[in-house]
Structures are given as structure tokens and as C-alpha cells.
Amino acid sequence: MQFLADESCDFAVVRSLREAGHDVLAVAEVFPRAEDPSVLARALDEGRILLREDKDFGQLVYSSAHPSAGVIFFRFPARARGGLAKAATGSVRKASRKLIRALG
Numbered sequence: 001m002q003f004l005a006d007e008s009c010d011f012a013v014v015r016s017l018r019e020a021g022h023d024v025l026a027v028a029e030v031f032p033r034a035e036d037p038s039v040l041a042r043a044l045d046e047g048r049i050l051l052r053e054d055k056d057f058g059q060l061v062y063s064s065a066h067p068s069a070g071v072i073f074f075r076f077p078a079r080a081r082g083g084l085a086k087a088a089t090g091s092v093r094k095a096s097r098k099l100i101r102a103l104g
Helices: 011-019 036-045 057-063 078-103
Strands: 002-005 023-026 049-052 071-073
Touching (some): 036 049
Parallel strands (some): 002 023, 002 049
16 A cells, blocks of 8 residues: 655654555655645645544545545554554554455
């Protein structure tokens, strides 16, 4: 799967997904400090699912019905941050299998 990790996304998630074989671009690496609409537009143009930890995309994507290739929103309490990358990779793996079965 292809992802675009927003700057709000913990870089451990980026590394973990890359190690699992996913194509992950990180905003911090390719166009730091980009505005949210530009990030969303790039993800859509490239068919990438956006990875976020900020809640502010809810207004842009859901309330405003802005088109997207998909958004995964991670919300982990501070005490559980150590498990974020593993949980994110596991969730993507499960979702990938479901998508493959549904499309297959």
C-alpha cells in the first residue's frame, strides 16, 4: 500500500511501515511545513492514504467533503506511545488483507 505520512505522524510508524514493505512518503522528508490542503492534494494526486495524528483533518476531509484517497487517524495516549508503530503496522496488515479479499 502507498501512504503519505503527515508531519504529525510519529516517524516510528513511517519506519515500521517501510520495514513491512509499504511505500511511505514522509511530508517531513519531501515537503516540510506544507499546509494541510497541499498535503491532502498530494496524497490524492498520488493515490496515497494519508497518515495523521492531528484531528484537524476531520474538518477538511469529512465536514467539507474534500476528496481523498483515504485517511488513517492515529490517536494514542502518551502512556501507550511505545506500541504505536507496532499497532499501526498490524492495523494496516489486517486492513490490507480485507481489501485484497474484497477486491480479489
